[in-house]
Amino acid sequence: MRTMLWIVVSVFTAWFAGGAHAQKVDWQVFSEPFVSSAHAQAIDWQKVDDAFGRKAVVSEDVHRYGFPRTDLTVTLDGVTIKPALALGGWVAFKPAHGGAMVMGDLVLLETEINPVMLKLIEGGLDITAVHNHLLRASPATFYMHVGGHGDPVKMAAVIRDALGASKTPLATPAAAGAPPAIELDTAQLEQIIGAKGQANGGVYQFNVPRREPVKENDMVMAPVGPMGVAIAINFQPTGGGKAAITGDFVLTADEVNPVIKALRSNGIEVTALHSHMLDEQPRLFFMHFWAVDDALKLARGLRAALDKTASVRTSG
Incomplete structure (x- = not known):
C-alpha cells in the first residue's frame, strides 16, 4: 500500500514540476470511479427493486430495469415484432452526487403519451424526447425518453406511478422459459458487424460503443449499453436466413449524412433521426432504421454504415 501511495505521489509531483507548462489535471478521471463506488454503496438498491416490483440487471454500477410491452402485438411489413426487437422500455440508474441519475426510454401508445408525461412532470422528472422509432407499424408506438437526478427510490416510485397511466405490464415478470432459437448464422453476423452479439428473447443484439466517452452533465x-448510448443493432429471424433489423446509430453531426447514404444505398430504411438527451457531450443524434431481407446482406449494409462512424469494432 505504501509503495502504491509513493508511486502516485511521485507521479503527481513530476506532473506539477513543469510549472506553467505542466498539463492540466482532469481530476474527474481519478475521482469519478471512487465517487461512483461510494454512492453505489450508499444506495439501498433493494428499495429501488421493491418500488418497481422487479429485479434490476446490474452492469458495473448501473442498475437497469426492463419494461417490455409484452401486452402489445405490433406488426410491421408482415413481421410480428418481438419486444426485444423494438418494444423494450427501460430505465437505468447510475450513482451520482446527491443520489443517482436516471435515464430511460418508455414505449407508449399514442393515447398513453400525455397521461404518462403528466405523472412524470408532477414527480419532478424531465422529459428529454418524444418520438417514433418505426414507420407503418400497427399499432403505432412512440418512445418517451426521461431523465432525472435525486433519490433513486423516489424517482423509481414516480416512474412506476407514471407507467401505471399506461397499460405497460407492471406485475413481477414470470420466470422465462426456454429462449426461442436464433435461426441465423450468428458467427457470420459477428464477423461482418465486427462485434460480439447476444441472444435476447429471440432477437440477436449488438451494442457497439463509440470510441470517445459520452458524458451527460459532465x-x-x-457502461454504454445499459445507459443507452451504444449503437444498437437487432436481428429478429423471419425464416430462411432472413431477418428484420432495427435499432439506432449514435452519431455526431458530421456522421449523420454519410450514415444515411450508406444505409439507403444498401436497402436499409432510415425511419427516424433525433436526439435522446439534452446536455450530452459530444452532441449526439440517434438514427433508427428498418429492413427485412437476407440477414447477411443486411449485416454488410450495416457494417458499411458503421465504417462511417467513430465506433469500436473487434473484427471484420
Whole structure:
C-alpha cells in the first residue's frame, strides 16, 4: 500500500514540476470511479427493486430495469415484432452526487403519451424526447425518453406511478422459459458487424460503443449499453436466413449524412433521426432504421454504415 501511495505521489509531483507548462489535471478521471463506488454503496438498491416490483440487471454500477410491452402485438411489413426487437422500455440508474441519475426510454401508445408525461412532470422528472422509432407499424408506438437526478427510490416510485397511466405490464415478470432459437448464422453476423452479439428473447443484439466517452452533465455514461448510448443493432429471424433489423446509430453531426447514404444505398430504411438527451457531450443524434431481407446482406449494409462512424469494432 505504501509503495502504491509513493508511486502516485511521485507521479503527481513530476506532473506539477513543469510549472506553467505542466498539463492540466482532469481530476474527474481519478475521482469519478471512487465517487461512483461510494454512492453505489450508499444506495439501498433493494428499495429501488421493491418500488418497481422487479429485479434490476446490474452492469458495473448501473442498475437497469426492463419494461417490455409484452401486452402489445405490433406488426410491421408482415413481421410480428418481438419486444426485444423494438418494444423494450427501460430505465437505468447510475450513482451520482446527491443520489443517482436516471435515464430511460418508455414505449407508449399514442393515447398513453400525455397521461404518462403528466405523472412524470408532477414527480419532478424531465422529459428529454418524444418520438417514433418505426414507420407503418400497427399499432403505432412512440418512445418517451426521461431523465432525472435525486433519490433513486423516489424517482423509481414516480416512474412506476407514471407507467401505471399506461397499460405497460407492471406485475413481477414470470420466470422465462426456454429462449426461442436464433435461426441465423450468428458467427457470420459477428464477423461482418465486427462485434460480439447476444441472444435476447429471440432477437440477436449488438451494442457497439463509440470510441470517445459520452458524458451527460459532465458524468461519463458507462457502461454504454445499459445507459443507452451504444449503437444498437437487432436481428429478429423471419425464416430462411432472413431477418428484420432495427435499432439506432449514435452519431455526431458530421456522421449523420454519410450514415444515411450508406444505409439507403444498401436497402436499409432510415425511419427516424433525433436526439435522446439534452446536455450530452459530444452532441449526439440517434438514427433508427428498418429492413427485412437476407440477414447477411443486411449485416454488410450495416457494417458499411458503421465504417462511417467513430465506433469500436473487434473484427471484420
